[in-house]
Amino acid sequence: MLAELSIRNFAIIEELSVSFQKGLTVLTGETGAGKSIIIDAIGLLVGGRGSSEFVRFGMEKAEIEGLFIMEEKTHSCFDKLSDFGIDTSEDMIVLRRDILSNGKSVCRVNGKLVTLGILREIGQTLLDIHGQHEHQQLMDSDQHIKLLDQFSEEVIRPAFEEYSHLFKQYQNLSYQLKNLTENEQQLAHRLDLLQFQYQEIEQAKLEPGEDELLMEEKLKISNYQKVYKALHSSYHSLHGEQKGLDWISLAMSQLEDIASIDAHYKELYETISSTFYQLEDAIYSLRDQLDGLEHDPERLNMIESRLNEINQLKRKYGQTVMEILEYASKIEEEIDELVNRDSHILKVKKQLSEVMEDLLVEAENLSVIRKKSAKSLEKAVLKELAEVYMDKADFSINFSRKEGTHTDPVVNGVNTKLQKDGLDIIEFFISANPGEPLKPISKIASGGELSRIMLAMKTIFSKHQGVTSIIFDEVDTGVSGRVAQAIAEKIYRVSTNSQVLCISHLPQVAAMADTHLFISKEITGDRTKTSVRTLTIEEKTTEIARMISGVEVTSLTLQHSKELLILAEQLKKISS
Structure with a gap:
């Protein structure tokens, strides 16, 4: 989870330090107070695109630092850290990004300088930001196959691992065959070079050491x-x-x-x-x-x-002499392959045919398992949509395959491209209203419907995506009434599996918060400053009343606010 965020000289923020807790944290405040700026800063911290415009006027650089507490040592972020040679001895990860006034960035992870690309790779395992108009993982069709595999990981993983093992063999053999059958002139030049090198080493009669x-x-x-x-x-x-x-x-x-x-x-x-x-x-x-x-x-x-x-x-x-001798041994094998190329081609073709046969069996098996899992996921999504009053919506997982060339295997009479994930291309389709055709989820219009669809799916996938924190930036825009209450409950349910930070204008969402942060700004001299404070229960009641009335807090809106908070506590007990 994101435990601490420190921001300096970022946009209208001069200096700000915020502590976050587990569960659902709601951020509210007047329009323009700086709520979205804080989310922008977090987005940059995990690898978002930056520019000099983010640096506070008159300052040399903006500084953003975040502390993540990792309770699960098996979390995928530790593998990423290890891959990049970053210390993982503690259960804390510190990300830091400085944005200079010239637009350049300096990124660090646990004190080690990294590229923006590495920061982004690590950040994506820690935090997922979703705004109403942003296309995140659920809106990216290339990610849908991974989401389906995560949803039914226990049944899909063994079949996928078997397929992956054979696919690597298939790729290696295909590469060998390509090398053996490429341009004759290039092969002749290659053979001459290798024979010269081998002869030069042999004539030296080297001895180890x-x-x-x-x-x-x-x-x-x-x-x-x-x-x-x-x-x-x-x-x-x-x-x-x-x-x-x-x-x-x-x-x-x-x-x-x-x-x-x-x-x-x-x-x-x-x-x-x-x-x-x-x-x-x-x-x-x-x-x-x-x-x-x-x-x-x-x-x-x-x-x-x-x-x-x-x-x-x-x-x-x-x-070293040993490395020279090892190189000679390696090229001796390649010389043998080139000299006896025809026999090697036949040998590799035979191996490739055998691996291909096994690979297609595993690919079809993986596809069958995925189609069964897709039916379960479709039911789960429709159930979640019904709970946000989209019971008339339809959701389907579309399976297709990529047509290949004459060199690709024939599946059901068609040359089909084998990919690292299998034969299937998977995409989520949805129809929000009766009578409308199913369309790719990436092409549906944004708005209140999109908010509900995304939240319904987040409720399911937050258990499988592995990110420690999820941020919703005004995803509840365009909804009200009973739908607003349903969205509030959905956001809370997501927070039972992952830490959730949510900017909201809905009193129903604010009432469900475990922690309520109020964002405000003040003008000192000729400069604007943003501040954040955690509300007490009395302050939270008043703030929710303000969100209900929009202008003036009255005894009636205060009463309504208290009722919302009581209802929220009851719903939390039911959810737990």
């Missing part, structure tokens, strides 16, 4: 004088008459004579004795190193030449 061993040997040869001097000096400092080991031997002999007198002397003797034998071993090692030390300038030249050859290959085929 060879470059590292050569670098070690080069280091030793390059520092021959330094190494020889150090070994020679160390050896002759320790070995020989009147040298280091001789003196230690003398000390050991002297202590050996008194070792039996005192335990401490014995301990000293044993320490020096041990040191003597260790140094003796070290002297033998120094001698061996000196005997084996050679200065070979020709070998150094050979090493440098070999390393240069390896580095030339690294620049072309990989950063």
